[in-house]
Amino acid sequence: MESTPERMYLDLLKKTLSFMLWPEPPVNIRTFNFMRPLYKRLIAGGLAKTFGAVGLQITQHKVFTEAEKAEGKVWPGYADTMIGMKRLDNLQDCIETVLKENVPGDFIETGVWRGGACIFMRGALAVYGEKQRRVFVSDSFEGLPKPDPAKYPADREDKHHTFDYLQVSVEEVRQNFAKYGLLDERVVFLKGWFKDTLPAAPIEKLAILRLDGDMYSSTIDALENLYPKLSKGGFCIIDDYALAGCQKAVHDYRDKHRIHDEIIQIDWIGRYWRKS
Numbered sequence: 672m673e674s675t676p677e678r679m680y681l682d683l684l685k686k687t688l689s690f691m692l693w694p695e696p697p698v699n700i701r702t703f704n705f706m707r708p709l710y711k712r713l714i715a716g717g718l719a720k721t722f723g724a725v726g727l728q729i730t731q732h733k734v735f736t737e738a739e740k741a742e743g744k745v746w747p748g749y750a751d752t753m754i755g756m757k758r759l760d761n762l763q764d765c766i767e768t769v770l771k772e773n774v775p776g777d778f779i780e781t782g783v784w785r786g787g788a789c790i791f792m793r794g795a796l797a798v799y800g801e802k803q804r805r806v807f808v809s810d811s812f813e814g815l816p817k818p819d820p821a822k823y824p825a826d827r828e829d830k831h832h833t834f835d836y837l838q839v840s841v842e843e844v845r846q847n848f849a850k851y852g853l854l855d856e857r858v859v860f861l862k863g864w865f866k867d868t869l870p871a872a873p874i875e876k877l878a879i880l881r882l883d884g885d886m887y888s889s890t891i892d893a894l895e896n897l898y899p900k901l902s903k904g905g906f907c908i909i910d911d912y913a914l915a916g917c918q919k920a921v922h923d924y925r926d927k928h929r930i931h932d933e934i935i936q937i938d939w940i941g942r943y944w945r946k947s
């Protein structure tokens with residue numbers, strides 16, 4: 672791929688957002704508490720509180736390989752996105768294609784966590800001098816919803832709502848945009864559950880629809896409300912296709928609407944297709 676100043680900026684942005692440039696520093700012992708059984712969680716929480724009171728921090732060291740980071744197979748302590756380099760490369764390809772071919776519409780990610788993939792979208796618009804399109808940043812900013820098995824049986828066993836690691840406030844995400852110099856009026860925050868915010872979202876057309884909500888409900892809510900707004904030639908990117916609930920939602924939606932566009936693999940978990 673030709674190395675232009677724009678591509679060099681985007682390459683650096685991807686590496687910075689995914690914390691590829693540095694070894695992973697230790698994280699506070701509380702960060703991954705949600706993965707521990709209750710008694711260990713209580714011990715770690717107690718220790719963190721006691722030492723925190725005197726200005727000390729107990730940390731744990733997680734070592735990730737370069738390959739794990741590239742594939743987005745880790746839950747990072749410091750990165751602003753967890754999607755890894757391959758899915759960031761895919762996002763860049765999709766953005767460059769819609770800009771080059773003038774596919775109309777804004778960009779959205781449903782499920783943004785610390786905001787990294789959306790920051791990348793805004794950075795790409797900025798570096799290519801695109802002056803109109805907006806980036807919609809859609810999240811509860813308080814983690815995932817509790818399953819509603821009566822409505823969505825596929826989510827019955829889903830535990831994502833218990834992971835406080837996935838709860839990132841809208842203020843923190845705003846600050847993340849600001850620290851890259853990319854917070855402006857063309858970044859539009861849609862705060863709340865997808866089922867509540869997406870039906871009335873002020874979106875006319877989309878060129879990039881990136882879904883990263885993990886669950887059946889979160890995926891189907893996004894598809895039902897947003898896919899009809901995706902332009903012909905636009906991209907639908909599914910971050911969590913390897914998760915059973917997400918995959919089922921994708922196929923239920925595609926079957927119902929007779930969508931036959933080829934699903935293309937990005938990495939171990941991500942897929943996308945181009946709307947014909």
Ligand SMILES: C[S@@+](CC[C@H](N)C(=O)[O-])C[C@H]1O[C@@H](n2cnc3c(N)ncnc32)[C@H](O)[C@@H]1O
Nearest residue numbers: 752753782783784788811814864865883884889
């Ligand atoms: C895996 S994280 C997203 C990772 C992110 N795309 C990145 O670049 O690292 C999933 C996010 O989806 C959000 N989410 C999932 N389901 C949701 C729903 N139904 N309504 C609102 N937010 C939801 C969570 O709050 C969380 O921030």
